[in-house]
Amino acid sequence: MVQKVYDVKGMTCDHCVQAVSSELNGLPGVEDVQVDLPSGQVTVTSEQQLDSAAVAAAVDVAGYELAGGESQ
Template identity: 35%
Template sequence: MKKIKISGMSCNHCVMAVTKALKGIEGIQDVSVDLKAGEATFEETKSVDPEVIKQKISEAGFDVVG
């Protein structure tokens, strides 16, 4: 399981947007986004460039902070 910290989430709509962004990346599955903790966890079925993940999260309106 990989874990990333995400800033800017404030509601369940935010959680759904981040979940959709991550699920849209080829090689990522089992996405779980925790609003309270401000983080997302996921499994990689193949190696995914961290910059791709940051870009998709950014396009959804949020920032990867760790």
């Protein structure tokens, strides 16, 4: 398993959390998505390394933006 933390800009409420979680959970190989709303950090657990462009695209579809890619 691979776990990565991403910074996402623009999330302000539970609806934001659900939108981002739903899109990221739709990526192939994603096992779990945890969102910390106050910090804007999203932890994605996947079977293997995810393509950062795919993660950015999923966040974009949800209506938000990755802030500089991975934070860890």
